[in-house]
Amino acid sequence: MEQVERIGVSLEKNLLADFDELITQKGYQNRSEAIRDLIREQLNSRQLSNPKAHAIASVCLVYNHHLTKLMEKLTGLQHSHLLQAICSMHVHISQEDCMEIIVLRGPVGEINKMAENMLSQKGVRLGKINFITADQP
Amino acid sequence: MEQVERIGVSLEKNLLADFDELITQKGYQNRSEAIRDLIREQLNSRQLSNPKAHAIASVCLVYNHHLTKLMEKLTGLQHSHLLQAICSMHVHISQEDCMEIIVLRGPVGEINKMAENMLSQKGVRLGKINFITADQP
């Protein structure tokens, strides 16, 4: 269990009232949790600006699964890179389209390269990456 | 098979040279595919600015799986909302942390509410949402 510290924060009454309203809407049960989330998010984006930072990423692709060669190619890419492809999930969206979510682990710069490689394949309609900082395994 | 149309685009020589270099780096095999991706991405973000637009979203959460009540709560949330929770995948990141990727279907505004509700739970360290426009099922 991590040790917890308590700090004092002073802020204007109006700002506090607006913040309290927002976090109630979002479903937070107390201010500390909401502020911890803001801090974590800021630290996360800062670290990820370094291409060598170690991260876990979920790459989300939408593509036409009738293009069977594309599926082979995407699977091939997951095995050929220096990155660790951890797992993936396949979701049927429509008659034509499916969504594939691939979880990768490695340096931010390498993940970006591999994801770009996937997104640039013909038949891949859309793609997005989410990064989360991670310690080296 | 969708019908394809061919249009002409005029652009400055320098701009074209820079673009060609970038898309080669990214792994595109031709310009049309790269330009189609830019157009799809723009259309996608535009549509998603409407909270009533129908979308498919992957919500990616990182949390401490020792908090067993949290896992129950997150599963409960997936079942209680009006949204359709399609599937989810669980990835072990470290001794402490795991990543959960949940695929939801419904109006953008509703997905946002549910995702915020999940992110605001104590124990959820980080969270991100990717939206992709989708036709009504």
Add this chain to the structure above:
Amino acid sequence: MEQVERIGVSLEKNLLADFDELITQKGYQNRSEAIRDLIREQLNSRQLSNPKAHAIASVCLVYNHHLTKLMEKLTGLQHSHLLQAICSMHVHISQEDCMEIIVLRGPVGEINKMAENMLSQKGVRLGKINFITADQP
């Protein structure tokens, strides 16, 4: 002078240490100021997701100033809309290009429309908008 309130926030020792390091790098003199900035930023983006929210925006355009008709058009646009164009600044970037920063006031949705109208003019190479929430004047 606004009234200030002091609240307590509890957070893990490690998270606090990382946060302290980050805000020292950024130049903050104390934690309260850094946390207030995080809160303000979150409130600001939330409010701006409503197209009717009242905002002040700085629209930043880069364009070729040899296209004299473009300059007339951009000025015309600033006067024709229902929005209040407050002021603008012109910066010489190179032999060819200049940057124009235009400050507008009005509902987010209207500002977006006007900015898109400007960005879509031939000769405007790049454009960006920053929104800041504002009370009705």
Add this chain to the structure above:
Amino acid sequence: MEQVERIGVSLEKNLLADFDELITQKGYQNRSEAIRDLIREQLNSRQLSNPKAHAIASVCLVYNHHLTKLMEKLTGLQHSHLLQAICSMHVHISQEDCMEIIVLRGPVGEINKMAENMLSQKGVRLGKINFITADQP
């Protein structure tokens, strides 16, 4: 006058129809201009991911101008850094608040540092940076 080249792009009928509708809404007069803007924007963000890339940035701050020491500090910062502060514009927003837009030139990493230094000052309520790639002067 830059040389212009004409390329052919093939895309699905539906995608083209949606794109045509969007760019009409945005006010574009032809497709080439809209596609050039997409390409420029992509090249711009790619280049700016390198902290050593040369850029021009507009930093937009909102602060309470009754804090006279703050104004001196902000001006001091503009003169002390290795960066070239090109010009700035001051806008009165309300009784209390003003917006200052400062145009800086230099490497992306340096601009970020200076902007963070400004944003971290007590009294600065909000701040945003827009980067635009630029050739070395």
